Amino acid sequence: MTISKKWLVTALVLPLAFGATNVMAKGGEKGNKGGHGCDVEMSKQAFKKLDLTDAQKAELKTIRQDEKASKMNNGSQKREQMQAYRQKERDLVLAADFNEQQAQSLAQEMVAQRTERQVEKLRTQHRMMSVLTAEQKQKLTEMQDKRMQKCQQKMQKKMEKKQANNG
Known part of the structure; x- marks a missing residue:
């Protein structure tokens, strides 16, 4: 894989990873609403x-x-x-x-x-x-x-x- 392709993959994957981390920090797909999670x-x-x-x-x-x-x-x-x-x-x-x-x-x-x-x-x-x-x-x-x-x-x-x- 060339360096430019690596950067492209990184540019696409990193925001998704941050988004997934944010969702997990909020207790999964349901978030902290409605009594779900450990809030x-x-x-x-x-x-x-x-x-x-x-x-x-x-x-x-x-x-x-x-x-x-x-x-x-x-x-x-x-x-x-x-x-x-x-x-x-x-x-x-x-x-x-x-x-x-x-x-x-x-x-x-x-x-x-x-x-x-x-x-x-x-x-x-x-x-x-x-x-x-x-x-x-x-x-x-x-x-x-x-x-x-x-x-x-x-x-x-x-x-x-x-x-x-x-x-």
């Missing part, structure tokens, strides 16, 4: 089981609305930034020579952006948890632990089934 986020359904006061419900609603407004305001900016990252990735892959320094710089930018989003998510979760009483926090933690345990068991069964089919 133990603080959902509305979990909070409904905590016997919240009207004041707590109002405060949590305000926090969710603030988060939603923030996402709506930053959504187009994030999409544009992701498109720019994809273009930079494509440019790196299609370049005649691989530039390690540019690749490192791009990877660091992407990690910094992901870190910023994670910190914002944790800030919102902290705000939500600060609304709860100690007993409610304990109950929520127990529900999350139970869900995680159930999910791990489900994942173990899937892995065993997959190994049995391959072996």
